[in-house]
Amino acid sequence: MHCVVCKQGETSSQRVTVERHNQAGEPIAVIHNFPAEVCTVCGEEYYAAEDWQAVDQLLAQSPLRVAQVPIYELRSP
Ligand SMILES: [Zn+2]
Structure with missing residues (x-):
């Protein structure tokens, strides 16, 4: 598919590592071998909703x- 972020690249099917977050935005799980379409130019990753449903299970x-x-937190000087 054509990347909508950089509008230049095409995506290729890959397996990546993703994080599942809770509603506070904190990571609650790391999932390896997650299917994604990855832009060959900017690296943007696109996921399918059904794959996240599989993660819920x-x-x-x-x-x-x-x-x-x-x-850690990086504090302003
Ligand atoms: Zn892109």
Whole structure:
């Protein structure tokens, strides 16, 4: 498909890593091997709604592993 962000590139089907966020915008899960159409020029990723529905079902299952990550905030000087 034609990229609507840069209006120059075409997309190619790839598998990417995405984050699922809660309503506060915080990441609650990382999903590997997620299907996406990726623009070959600007890198914009396009996802299908049904793939996110599949993630909702996935989140009810046990994850491969659980990682704890430190969270920082860059404060203005
Ligand atoms: Zn693009």
